[in-house]
Amino acid sequence: MNPDLELRHEVFAQLNWDPAVVGCDVDVCVEGGVVTLQGRLASESLKTAVERAVRRAEGIGTIVNQLTTVDAHQAVAPPKL
Template sequence: MNPDIQLRHEVFAQLNWDPAVCSCDVDVRVADGVVTLHGQLASEDLKSAVERAVRRAEGVTLIVNRLTTAECANND
């Protein structure tokens, strides 16, 4: 299996395992071990929890967190 596809599966496994983030709608893209996260979440705390879950996935070399929060959108 392609290592990036395998890592993407591992990232989703970590997100689904963590009860704090399992219901989040996060788009995950992986290229050469770099995980890029896209989507809008309800809070900064949830954004941090998603990143912590992704860090648990073996093989992640870098996380590019492009998640936004409703809190940020409300401040515009």
């Protein structure tokens, strides 16, 4: 199997194993052993938890964390009058 594909599967295994981040909408791309994380999360603490889970994957080298968080003001839109 392709080493990048194997690493991607390992990263997803860690994300699915960790109860703090399971179910998060995170896209994982691996190219040349470099893991890139993309997606939008509800908080900075969740962003940190995702990166911590990914670092547990065997074979991890470089991680490019492009995860963003939802601004609290955008999370709840004001009612239209």
